[in-house]
Amino acid sequence: MCITAALWADDKETFNTESLLIGADAMARGGSYIAGAGSSPLFQNFAVSTAPKFSFTAFTLMSALNYLSAAYAQNGFALGVLTLQDSAGYNRDENNNLTGGQINYSDSTIYGSYGLALGSLNLGLRLKYVSRSLSEIASARGYALDFSGLYTLNDHWSFGLAAANISQSSLLWADGRAEMFPVNTILGVKYSIFGREDKLNLFADLRLEYNDFFNCLGLEWKPLPLFALRGGLTQVSAWQEDREIKLFQPAAGLGLNLFGFSFDYAFNPDADLADSVSHFFTLGYTFGSAAQPAAGSDDLSSEAEQSAAAAGAADTDTTLDTDTELMPNGRRRIYKDILHLPQEDQLIIEDLGYLDMYKPAEIDEPAADTDNTDK
Numbered sequence: 469m470c471i472t473a474a475l476w477a478d479d480k481e482t483f484n485t486e487s488l489l490i491g492a493d494a495m496a497r498g499g500s501y502i503a504g505a506g507s508s509p510l511f512q513n514f515a516v517s518t519a520p521k522f523s524f525t526a527f528t529l530m531s532a533l534n535y536l537s538a539a540y541a542q543n544g545f546a547l548g549v550l551t552l553q554d555s556a557g558y559n560r561d562e563n564n565n566l567t568g569g570q571i572n573y574s575d576s577t578i579y580g581s582y583g584l585a586l587g588s589l590n591l592g593l594r595l596k597y598v599s600r601s602l603s604e605i606a607s608a609r610g611y612a613l614d615f616s617g618l619y620t621l622n623d624h625w626s627f628g629l630a631a632a633n634i635s636q637s638s639l640l641w642a643d644g645r646a647e648m649f650p651v652n653t654i655l656g657v658k659y660s661i662f663g664r665e666d667k668l669n670l671f672a673d674l675r676l677e678y679n680d681f682f683n684c685l686g687l688e689w690k691p692l693p694l695f696a697l698r699g700g701l702t703q704v705s706a707w708q709e710d711r712e713i714k715l716f717q718p719a720a721g722l723g724l725n726l727f728g729f730s731f732d733y734a735f736n737p738d739a740d741l742a743d744s745v746s747h748f749f750t751l752g753y754t755f756g757s758a759a760q761p762a763a764g765s766d767d768l769s770s771e772a773e774q775s776a777a778a779a780g781a782a783d784t785d786t787t788l789d790t791d792t793e794l795m796p797n798g799r800r801r802i803y804k805d806i807l808h809l810p811q812e813d814q815l816i817i818e819d820l821g822y823l824d825m826y827k828p829a830e831i832d833e834p835a836a837d838t839d840n841t842d843k
Contacts, residue, residue, distance in 0.1 A: 489537055489550060491525060492750040496721025496734035497686025498700020500671035502628035502656035503618065507723075507732050507750050510539040510546035513628050514581040515592030515616045517544045520755035525748070539579070542755075548579040575600045581614075590618040598639060598649075612636035612649045623663035628656040628673075652677045656684075666690065671700070680705070682714070694819065696723040698734070721748075728754045728815050755812070 489511040494501035506512040508523040520542040526535060539548030552575040581594035594614040601607040613635040620626045633649035640646050656673035660666055671686035686700035701716045721734035730752040737746045802821050806814050 489525075491523065492721060492732035492734040492748040493688075493696075493698065493723055494686075495736045495748050496698035496700065496719055496723075496732070497671050497684075497688060498702040498717075498719045499675075499684040500656060500673040500686035500700060502616070502630050502654045502673055503626045503658035503671065504628070504669070507730060507752050508537075508539050508548075509541040509583075510548040510579055510581055510594070511537065513590075513592070513616050513618050513630065514546060514594050514614075515583040515590040515618045517583050517585050517590070521752060522755075523750060523752040525750045544583045544585070546579070546581045546583075550577045550579070551575070571603045571605070573600075573602050583616075588620045590620075592616045600639070606641055606643060608639045608641040608647075610637050610639035610649070624660050626658045626660075628654070628658070630654040650678060683716075686719075694725050696725075698722065702736075727819050728812065730754070754815075 489508075490499065490501055491507040491511060493507045494512060501512050504513070505516045508525070509516055509521065511523075520540075522540050523538070525537045534553045535551075537548065537550045539546060541547075552573075554573040576599045578597045579594060580596075581592055583590055583592035592615070594616070595611065596614070597609075597611045599607075599609055612633040614630065614632045615634050616628070616630040618626060618628050630653070632652045634651065636649045638646045638648050653676040654673055656671065659670045661668040661670070667690050669688045671684075671688070673684040673686075675682045675684065682703040682705075684700065684702050686698065688696055688698045690696045698719075698721045700719045702719060703714055703716055705712055706715050707713070717737065719734060719736040721732065721736075723730065723732040725731075730750075732750040732752075734748040735746055736748060801818065803817060806817055809817070
């Protein structure tokens with residue numbers, strides 16, 4: 469197996485499996501994600517605060533490597549785990565005779581992150597502890613620190629940054645060998661064509677990996693608030709006639725979001741890997757709502773809107789401007805009279821409303837008698 473061979477390579481930089489962490493929604497956009505909030509805050513831009521949310525991803529790589537990642541995020545904090553399990557064959561002698569049991573490879577990483585919101589700027593740190601072993605032959609331990617940031621300029625533009633392994637202990641093997649975690653950087657931009665409506669978004673990421681640059685381009689269209697279609701291109705390196713070249717590989721997928729549950733699927737083909745790695749699934753559940761990143765403003769109209777909202781707050785029992793408040797999944801609220809209900813009930817009613825299955829009763833209020841207010 470390629471992973472087993474990597475364990476014994478002379479290269480002092482260890483291999484990296486975190487490109488598989490980003491979730492099916494990001495993979496469907498060609499791997500572009502850093503300038504927006506996605507299905508798994510811990511494994512995408514962990515600077516973004518989120519509602520209580522659980523996400524889970526699992527698949528089989530090359531028909532042998534079992535992959536599982538799970539994460540829980542709430543109010544800026546997030547915890548998660550990544551596990552890889554592989555059978556690397558059996559112990560044999562020089563004559564290819566069996567001499568022992570099966571050789572198993574294990575790779576486990578525990579993650580913890582915290583994101584801090586400073587107005588339109590979000591900053592995050594993520595600490596990870598890595599443990600690897602090859603049966604009883606070898607084992608290694610190490611930790612590293614990652615950084616990410618997100619700046620929301622306005623309702624249309626946001627910019628993201630991530631730097632992996634900016635501080636590390638290196639991966640120390642029991643036999644004394646040491647491997648460095650690769651220092652990778654991502655710069656990205658997201659453009660929402662329709663602003664707060666969030667119906668059509670363009671993504672572009674530039675990745676610096678192993679002293680080379682790679683591009684990721686993505687598109688996300690939401691014809692319905694509960695449904696998303698995604699597509700993208702990711703740039704990869706390949707060998708052709710004994711020379712290394714760069715190619716763009718297509719990707720596509722979809723997403724569903726209903727009653728707090730989210731399901732994302734991506735088809736991301738790779739000619740060098742088995743068919744089983746082409747299909748990615750991510751499941752998630754959001755328990756409540758969280759504040760969205762505040763947008764910086766270069767538009768004087770936003771100040772007028774804020775002043776009007778402040779003036780109207782004195783005349784209403786609800787201090788939130790429900791016309792512009794977003795739901796945890798990024799959708800705009802459509803009902804103004806349910807803020808007193810629990811968040812779970814609000815999510816259900818909003819979903820039923822988008823499906824045209826909930827029609828609140830209209831109450832005719834008596835007209836105010838402005839001419840005889842003292843009578």
